[in-house]
Amino acid sequence: MIKFEQVSKTYPGGFQALNQVNFHVEPGEMAFLTGHSGAGKSTLLRLIGMMERPTTGRVLINGHDLRKITRKQIPYVRRDIGMIFQDHRLLMDKTVLDNVALPLLIEGYSMQEARKRVQAALEKVGLGDKLRHYPMMLSGGEQQRVGIARAVVNKPPLLLADEPTGNLDPKLSMEIIKLFEDFNKVGVSVLIATHDLGLIARMRYRTLTLKEGRMINDGLQESEL
Numbered sequence: 001m002i003k004f005e006q007v008s009k010t011y012p013g014g015f016q017a018l019n020q021v022n023f024h025v026e027p028g029e030m031a032f033l034t035g036h037s038g039a040g041k042s043t044l045l046r047l048i049g050m051m052e053r054p055t056t057g058r059v060l061i062n063g064h065d066l067r068k069i070t071r072k073q074i075p076y077v078r079r080d081i082g083m084i085f086q087d088h089r090l091l092m093d094k095t096v097l098d099n100v101a102l103p104l105l106i107e108g109y110s111m112q113e114a115r116k117r118v119q120a121a122l123e124k125v126g127l128g129d130k131l132r133h134y135p136m137m138l139s140g141g142e143q144q145r146v147g148i149a150r151a152v153v154n155k156p157p158l159l160l161a162d163e164p165t166g167n168l169d170p171k172l173s174m175e176i177i178k179l180f181e182d183f184n185k186v187g188v189s190v191l192i193a194t195h196d197l198g199l200i201a202r203m204r205y206r207t208l209t210l211k212e213g214r215m216i217n218d219g220l221q222e223s224e225l
């Protein structure tokens, strides 16, 4: 589902954020990505999301070699990826319905067609009764769930999350991770970048660890890391 082959990324200005990174996330797998601040986690996610291109090496997503994707094809490949951010990036002047419907409307669905799918996505994240609410009327955990509903509404085979629990307390964090587990159980691949080593330790999933742009560990998190 995600394959990195000798991937390096140097930003304009000369900073090398990733150095010869190799890993493979299989279809249907769930894994964490961790490392110190500045280790390159967001850069790695941005390469998968095609917001950045690697300087050298090859990234494959769901069989697509991203080097061969033209600018015009990017939206099609991106449909396979649901992205979730720490700050959820909801439109605050739009209702929950409008926020979650957005990816479908961009794909060309009418609001009438989209509404059923939006309702189903919101029910999966436990917010089936909040369609008409504005994000400001919701708690932080609920806002994050709306962000997740928006990411899954078009049923992508891959979910990427960048610090999805960064603003939440441990109980709410665990609930959010359980949601990711639910999607993983129905076959969605999930990659979650997080600083939260406590959370990772409780979950016992494969953990990819970056240090200064290098992948230094790929396996279950070891307690000394």
Ligand SMILES: Nc1ncnc2c1ncn2[C@@H]1O[C@H](COP(=O)(O)OP(=O)(O)OP(=O)(O)O)[C@@H](O)[C@H]1O
Pocket: 011, 012, 013, 015, 016, 017, 035, 036, 037, 038, 039, 040, 041, 042, 043, 044
């Ligand atoms: N657009 C950019 N231009 C130049 N340097 C950048 C750019 N984006 C990131 N960097 C640098 O690359 C390094 C890795 O950044 P990245 O955001 O990938 O780290 P991170 O592991 O996600 O960190 P954090 O956990 O703090 O978000 C940092 O030193 C950062 O300053």
